[in-house]
Amino acid sequence: MRDPLDVIIIGAGTAGLSAxxxxxxxxxxxxxxxxxxxxxxxxxxxxxxxxxxxxxANAFHARHTFGxxxxxxxxxLAIDLPAVLRRVRALRDTFVAGNLDVTNAxxxxxxxxxxxxxxxxxxxxxxxxxxxxRIIIATGSTPxxxxxxxxLGERLLTTDSLFxxxxxxxxxxxxxxxxxxxELALALRRLGLDVVAMGDGLTxxxxxxxxxxxxxxxxxxHELPVALGDKAELSAEGAGVRVRAxxxxxxxxxxxxxxGRRPNIEGLGLDALGVAxxxxxxxxxxxxxxxxxxxxxxxxxxxxxxxxxxxxxxDDGHIAGLNASAERATFWKRRTxxxxxxxxxxVAMIGKKFVELDTSQVLIGEAHFEHQGRARIAQRDSGLLRxxxxxxxxxxLGAELCAPAGEHLAHxxxxxxxxxxxxxxxxxxxxxxxxxxxxxxxxxxxxSERLPTSQDSDLARCER
Amino acid sequence: MRDPLDVIIIGAGTAGLSAxxxxxxxxxxxxxxxxxxxxxxxxxxxxxxxxxxxxxANAFHARHTFGxxxxxxxxxLAIDLPAVLRRVRALRDTFVAGNLDVTNAxxxxxxxxxxxxxxxxxxxxxxxxxxxxRIIIATGSTPxxxxxxxxLGERLLTTDSLFxxxxxxxxxxxxxxxxxxxELALALRRLGLDVVAMGDGLTxxxxxxxxxxxxxxxxxxHELPVALGDKAELSAEGAGVRVRAxxxxxxxxxxxxxxGRRPNIEGLGLDALGVAxxxxxxxxxxxxxxxxxxxxxxxxxxxxxxxxxxxxxxDDGHIAGLNASAERATFWKRRTxxxxxxxxxxVAMIGKKFVELDTSQVLIGEAHFEHQGRARIAQRDSGLLRxxxxxxxxxxLGAELCAPAGEHLAHxxxxxxxxxxxxxxxxxxxxxxxxxxxxxxxxxxxxSERLPTSQDSDLARCER
Numbered sequence: 001m002r003d004p005l006d007v008i009i010i011g012a013g014t015a016g017l018s019a020x021x022x023x024x025x026x027x028x029x030x031x032x033x034x035x036x037x038x039x040x041x042x043x044x045x046x047x048x049x050x051x052x053x054x055x056x057a058n059a060f061h062a063r064h065t066f067g068x069x070x071x072x073x074x075x076x077l078a079i080d081l082p083a084v085l086r087r088v089r090a091l092r093d094t095f096v097a098g099n100l101d102v103t104n105a106x107x108x109x110x111x112x113x114x115x116x117x118x119x120x121x122x123x124x125x126x127x128x129x130x131x132x133x134r135i136i137i138a139t140g141s142t143p144x145x146x147x148x149x150x151x152l153g154e155r156l157l158t159t160d161s162l163f164x165x166x167x168x169x170x171x172x173x174x175x176x177x178x179x180x181x182x183e184l185a186l187a188l189r190r191l192g193l194d195v196v197a198m199g200d201g202l203t204x205x206x207x208x209x210x211x212x213x214x215x216x217x218x219x220x221x222h223e224l225p226v227a228l229g230d231k232a233e234l235s236a237e238g239a240g241v242r243v244r245a246x247x248x249x250x251x252x253x254x255x256x257x258x259x260g261r262r263p264n265i266e267g268l269g270l271d272a273l274g275v276a277x278x279x280x281x282x283x284x285x286x287x288x289x290x291x292x293x294x295x296x297x298x299x300x301x302x303x304x305x306x307x308x309x310x311x312x313x314x315d316d317g318h319i320a321g322l323n324a325s326a327e328r329a330t331f332w333k334r335r336t337x338x339x340x341x342x343x344x345x346x347v348a349m350i351g352k353k354f355v356e357l358d359t360s361q362v363l364i365g366e367a368h369f370e371h372q373g374r375a376r377i378a379q380r381d382s383g384l385l386r387x388x389x390x391x392x393x394x395x396x397l398g399a400e401l402c403a404p405a406g407e408h409l410a411h412x413x414x415x416x417x418x419x420x421x422x423x424x425x426x427x428x429x430x431x432x433x434x435x436x437x438x439x440x441x442x443x444x445x446x447x448s449e450r451l452p453t454s455q456d457s458d459l460a461r462c463e464r
Numbered sequence: 465m466r467d468p469l470d471v472i473i474i475g476a477g478t479a480g481l482s483a484x485x486x487x488x489x490x491x492x493x494x495x496x497x498x499x500x501x502x503x504x505x506x507x508x509x510x511x512x513x514x515x516x517x518x519x520x521a522n523a524f525h526a527r528h529t530f531g532x533x534x535x536x537x538x539x540x541l542a543i544d545l546p547a548v549l550r551r552v553r554a555l556r557d558t559f560v561a562g563n564l565d566v567t568n569a570x571x572x573x574x575x576x577x578x579x580x581x582x583x584x585x586x587x588x589x590x591x592x593x594x595x596x597x598r599i600i601i602a603t604g605s606t607p608x609x610x611x612x613x614x615x616l617g618e619r620l621l622t623t624d625s626l627f628x629x630x631x632x633x634x635x636x637x638x639x640x641x642x643x644x645x646x647e648l649a650l651a652l653r654r655l656g657l658d659v660v661a662m663g664d665g666l667t668x669x670x671x672x673x674x675x676x677x678x679x680x681x682x683x684x685x686h687e688l689p690v691a692l693g694d695k696a697e698l699s700a701e702g703a704g705v706r707v708r709a710x711x712x713x714x715x716x717x718x719x720x721x722x723x724g725r726r727p728n729i730e731g732l733g734l735d736a737l738g739v740a741x742x743x744x745x746x747x748x749x750x751x752x753x754x755x756x757x758x759x760x761x762x763x764x765x766x767x768x769x770x771x772x773x774x775x776x777x778x779d780d781g782h783i784a785g786l787n788a789s790a791e792r793a794t795f796w797k798r799r800t801x802x803x804x805x806x807x808x809x810x811v812a813m814i815g816k817k818f819v820e821l822d823t824s825q826v827l828i829g830e831a832h833f834e835h836q837g838r839a840r841i842a843q844r845d846s847g848l849l850r851x852x853x854x855x856x857x858x859x860x861l862g863a864e865l866c867a868p869a870g871e872h873l874a875h876x877x878x879x880x881x882x883x884x885x886x887x888x889x890x891x892x893x894x895x896x897x898x899x900x901x902x903x904x905x906x907x908x909x910x911x912s913e914r915l916p917t918s919q920d921s922d923l924a925r926c927e928r
Contacts, residue, residue, distance in 0.1 A: 025920075047898050052841045056533040059526065069520040070547035076540035083534035091841060288926060310897040315923065322921060333926040335894040377516045377555060408872030411901050415879055415893040429879040430799040433774040434511050437875050456489075457786060459779065462752060462797040 004131035005029045007324050008123050009138060010115040010268075012103050013040045014310055015301025015317035016138035020102070022321025030106075031132070033125050035114040035264075038103055039096035041140055041302070042310050048095045049163040050183060052088040054342055057190035061344075065379045079192050081167045088163050115139075117269035121296060134296045134324040138317060139268060141261035141302035149234050149257065155241050156234075157256045159184075169253030170194050173243040175232045177204040179341040181258035182220065186343050188256070189224045196252065197226040198245040204228070205347040206339060208355035209400040211366070215384040216347055216402040263303045273297060280305060289329040290320040298324055309339060336418040338410060345369075345383040346406025351398030351417040352388060363391045365423075365447035367439040369403055374434035380404035387413070387443045394422040394451045405436035412437065423447045427458040468595035469493045471788050472587050473602060474579040474732075476567050477504045478774055479765025479781035480602035484566070486785025494570075495596070497589050499578040499728075502567055503560035505604055505766070506774050512559045513627040514647060516552040518806055521654035525808075529843045543656050545631045552627050579603075581733035585760060598760045598788040602781060603732060605725035605766035613698050613721065619705050620698075621720045623648075633717030634658050637707040639696045641668040643805040645722035646684065650807050652720070653688045660716065661690040662709045668692070669811040670803060672819035673864040675830070679848040680811055680866040727767045737761060744769060753793040754784040762788055773803060800882040802874060809833075809847040810870025815862030815881040816852060827855045829887075829911035831903040833867055838898035844868035851877070851907045858886040858915045869900035876901065887911045891922040 006027040009016045012034040023030050042048060056079070063074035103110045113126040117137075123130050143158035150156070157165070159180065170193055174185035177199025185197040197220065204220065207213040220226045230246030240253050265281055275283045275293045282305050283292045290298045300316035302308055315335065323329040341347035369375040369383040383403030389396050399413045416426045423444050431441045448454055470491045473480045476498040487494050506512060520543070527538035567574045577590040581601075587594050607622035614620070621629070623644065634657055638649035641663030649661040661684065668684065671677040684690045694710030704717050729745055739747045739757045746769050747756045754762045764780035766772055779799065787793040805811035833839040833847040847867030853860050863877045880890045887908050895905045912918055 042897065048837060048841070051838065051898055055841050055843075056535070059529060059533050060535050062523065062526065065523060066541070068551065069523050070544045070549075070551055071520070071524050072542050072544055073537075073540040076537040077530070078536050080534045080536055087532065087534055095837060288928075311894055314897075318921065319923070331926050331928050332921065333892075333924040335892065335923075338894040338896055340896045340899070373512060373559060374515065377512070377519050379519075405872065407896065407899055408869065408875070408901075411872070411893070411896070411899070412876055412879060415876060415890070418893045419883060419885070419889070421883070425883070426879070428797075428799065429875070429882045430775055430802040432802055432804045432871065432875070433506065433778075434515055435804070435871055435875070437872075457782065457796065459783070459799075460797040462795050464752075464795050 002029045004121060004133055005031055006132065007134040007136060008033065008115075008130055008132040009136045010123065011138035011140055011301070011303065012038055012099075012110070013138060013140045013301060013313070014042050015303070015313040016136065017099065017102055018314045018317025019136045019138060019300060019321040019324070022318050023325060026325045031109045031111060031130060032103060032106060033111045033113060033115040033123070034103070035139070038112070039099045043092060043095035043099055045159045045163060047310055049088045049092045050159070050180070050187075051342060052091045053084065053163070054183060054187045056084045056087065057187035058344055060192070061190035068379065081191065084191065085163065085165055085167065092163065114267065116267060117272045119272040119274065134298070136298045136300060136317070136320050136324055137268070137303055138301045139264040139303045141263050141308065143257065144259045144262045145257050146259070152234060152236060152241060152255070155236070155254055157254050162256060168193060171240070171252040173198060173241070173250060173252040173255045174258055175243070175255055176258035176260065177201070177226065177228065178258065178260060179206050179339065182216075182347065183342050184256060184258060185224060186220065195224045196243065196248070196250045197224055198232045198243065198248060199226070199228050200231045200245070202229050205341040205343065206349060207347060207400055207402070208349070208353045209386050212384050212386055212400040212402050216343070219343070219345060219382065219402060261302060261308060263305045265303065287334050288331040289323055290316055291323060291329045311335070336414050338414045340407050340410055342407070345380065345402050345404050346410070347402045348406045348410035349398070349400050350410050350413040351396070353398060354386070354388070354400055357388055357397065361391055362388050362397065363447050363450050364388055365443035365445075367442040369439055372436070372439050374436055374438070375404050377434070378404070385409065385439055385443050387440070387447060389423050389447050389451070392452065394424060394447070394453055396421055396423060396426065403436070403439065409436065409440055412440065423451060424453065424455065424458070428460060466493050468585060468597055469495055470596065471598040471600060472497065472594055472596040473600045474587070475602035475604055475765070475767065476502055476563075476574070477602060477604045477765060477777070478506050479767070479777040480600065481563065481566055482778045482781025483600045483602060483764060483785040483788070486782050487789060490789045495573050495575060495594060496567060496570060497575045497577060497579040497587070498567070499603070502576075503563045507556060507559035507563055509623045509627060511774060513552045513556045514623065514644070515806060516555045517548065517627070518647060518651045520548045520551065521651035522808055524656070525654035532843065545655065548655065549627065549629060549631065556627065578731065580731060581736045583736040583738065598762070600762045600764060600781075600784050600788055601732070601767055602765045603728040603767045605727050605772065607721065608723045608726045609721050610723075616698060616700060616705060616719070619700070619718055621718050626720060632657060635704070635716040636718050636720060637662060637705070637714060637716040638720045638722055639707070640722035640724065641665070641690065641692065642722060642724060643670050643803065646680070646811065647806050648720060648722060649688060650684065659688045660707065660712070660714045661688055662696045662707065662712065663690070663692050664695045664709070666693050669805040669807065670813060671811060671864055671866070672813070672817045673850050676848050676850055676864045676866050680807075683807070683809060683846065683866060725766060725772060727769050729767065751798050752783075752795040753787055754780055755787060755793045775799070800878050802878045804871050804874055806871070809844065809866050809868050810874070811866045812870045812874035813862070813864050814874050814877045815860070817862060818850070818852070818864055821852055821861065825855055826852050826861065827911050827914050828852055829907035829909075831906040833903055836900070836903050838900055838902070839868050841898070842868070849873060849903055849907050851904070851911060853887050853911050853915070856916065858888060858911070858917055860885055860887060860890065867900070867903065873900065873904050876904065887915060888917065888919065888922070892924060
């Protein structure tokens with residue numbers, strides 16, 4: 001290996017591999033150091049296994065619609081939890097294998113070990129010191145578990161251990177009602193388990209719009225008990241766990257902790273960089289460059305604590321890879337914020353969140369899905385979409401939703417916001433019939449009627 | 465009623481009601497004449513009942529995925545066809561009721577009867593002559609059935625009669641593999657019937673891209689026999705029908721004829737308008753005005769034979785309503801073409817069709833869904849998306865697809881094309897993970913690499 005290397009990438013998750021891909025277009029003098037199992041968080045314990053679990057849960061849950069649809073015999077359906085978990089792991093293994101192909105190809109330039117920054121382009125790993133012109137830190141994150149709870153041992157699950165279970169006990173508490181908590185509480189319930197969900201906040205799934213939040217909570221409570229607003233307290237009780245939060249009190253077999261993730265920075269030696277660290281011990285980086293101060297160091301993905309979604313981590317790595325290959329860092333425009341929670345109906349937040357709006361300058365258009373034709377036919381007739389637009393110009397600012405086909409509505413809205421479209425611009429696209437997108441049109445028309453630019457047609461005039 | 469009226473609308477389907485809604489913003493001196501049952505084709509015998517049938521069919525079909533997902537007992541599921549059809553009609557009735565509310569409110573300005581144009585703003589109905597300053601013709605269409613086949617009587621079904629059946633016999637032939645033929649052949653098969661599908665063309669579902677067409681045909685043939693390329697011949701055989709097309713020969717209980725629809729113009733007296741009629745007996749109208757020549761007559765919806773999709777019929781009526789209210793007709797820009805076939809995977813065509821392209825000026829990007837993460841998790845891992853872009857500018861021109869979540873990909877592409885976006889513009893939106901939209905990104909990146917404007921990033925540079 002040439003000394004100094006062009007770059008050392010610490011962490012082989014989504015952000016690290018994205019940076020690697022970018023660097024490899026220009027140089028092979030790259031080393032990747034990874035602590036713990038290889039394979040991205042997404043593939044190993046994140047997006048992919050959770051979506052596989054949700055797919056089985058929703059398929060089983062669909063039996064409740066069968067009677068009305070004219071299908072009999074659904075009471076004979078049963079879920080085989082060990083089989084569900086085996087499929088989750090089998091799929092996960094193929095996704096992880098895709099990751100491993102990339103790092104295996106690096107040969108001895110893929111190093112297993114815990115890296116420590118020594119400052120000045122120096123990194124120690126396994127007792128050896130490596131030097132590089134640039135360092136990209138992509139150490140990822142770990143599920144947060146309050147220290148006192150660790151004594152509960154195997155009675156405590158996180159996404160690190162959930163998918164490794166051979167089966168699941170009947171009584172599960174899900175503590176934390178952010179994106180992951182909502183997805184998994186609902187999935188476990190739909191797999192037939194006795195689930196209680198608890199969140200210390202009053203909102204769920206990251207929503208900030210009070211009306212959409214209310215719809216999401218009611219969607220959850222339709223299927224399982226949800227206690228909100230109180231911190232959960234856990235204590236061992238026989239072979240199980242007593243979970244208390246406010247007036248809620250339950251004894252369960254396992255507790256799934258979904259209280260968010262914390263950057264993996266312990267022992268990394270960030271203090272050796274000589275820059276200011278925030279309260280969590282992480283240096284601030286500009287998301288447009290990912291550079292730490294003016295150092296030849298970049299901090300990307302979950303490790304920078306900025307956003308915990310895959311496509312942003314991937315962009316982080318890509319930008320850091322581009323900038324670590326150049327003499328000077330370029331500023332890159334980040335994408336319209338987009339967060340999706342794979343509940344059913346789906347929760348999503350696009351562009352500006354409700355809480356970020358100056359509500360005096362905003363009009364809100366909404367669509368309920370109770371009476372929407374396609375939603376009724378599909379028995380997916382509940383949900384709310386709220387779209388935010390500038391009250392003068394009609395510029396689309398953001399949206400929050402808990403709605404059927406919400407992941408798709410979210411992408412359509414994200415494109416519209418990314419392109420700085422107005423309400424009337426978005427009304428001019430074709431909406432087929434009968435589709436869920438007609439719900440979006442309903443919300444847009446409501447906005448259109450109240451805008452000063454209100455017109456007598458969704459269509460544009462044209463020259464002969 | 466004031467004489468002359470401001471407008472006579474002939475036909476209370478989607479286009480007619482859309483024109484009515486527009487007129488009613490300005491005048492109440494409107495009469496609507498309708499022949500046959502009130503309620504739109506869409507609600508009575510079109511989009512809505514067919515989607516309700518498809519919803520039941522797909523729900524029942526999903527049992528084939530249960531084993532792999534870890535759900536047992538699917539062999540005990542059974543379909544109750546009379547119940548399926550009852551639900552179809554019950555839903556239909558509520559959708560039709562929505563239509564009827566509008567026309568019932570017209571009181572004696574809603575006239576049941578067959579209208580005949582007398583020329584010069586005069587219309588006769590039920591032996592009475594009405595006069596109006598403008599006439600909007602929205603008489604809709606009727607399923608085409610070759611005359612000799614009519615002798616088969618009740619053994620022949622069309623969408624007019626299909627949803628009225630109390631149950632369905634086991635053996636059904638679907639003749640015609642356009643949008644409707646494909647949707648219903650697949651749905652009836654998934655409801656457990658023994659279905660043979662026949663189309664005299666070599667393409668299905670309206671596709672023109674040979675590769676997407678091949679995927680769609682293979683998707684169909686995976687579930688039922690499909691004979692293409694020969695005209696079907698029908699003859700009575702016992703209580704059933706012998707259906708022959710090329711080497712295909714089957715005896716079935718019923719034949720569903722899905723050979724397209726023809727404008728309802730018989731006896732309407734279009735010749736009284738004194739303008740040229742095409743071979744089908746229909747005058748040409750400019751889709752931007754819907755006006756017949758320079759007459760105070762507008763021809764909208766299926767009756768003008770231009771497009772048989774609801775949102776276009778609705779726009780037709782809207783434009784005619786606007787123009788019939790004005791001194792001079794305004795030209796209105798029509799939306800990006802969008803056609804969706806509700807098979808699963810979905811077929812869709814957006815913007816320019818393959819057959820309309822100058823292929824020497826076009827690059828094609830494609831995505832297969834066999835290896836797409838989300839598609840595999842959902843067991844919806846087959847399909848093809850092909851996106852067409854200008855080979856110099858990267859301008860998005862169109863797409864054809866047979867893909868999971870295809871109806872949603874189609875709307876996203878329709879917005880992009882409507883806004884004249886390029887490949888790189890569309891690559892700059894966020895694509896969440898894991899979603900079907902990532903398949904679109906794959907196709908776009910393939911295009912991007914081959915464009916002269918190819919860049920080192922999907923992202924845009926920005927100022928500090």
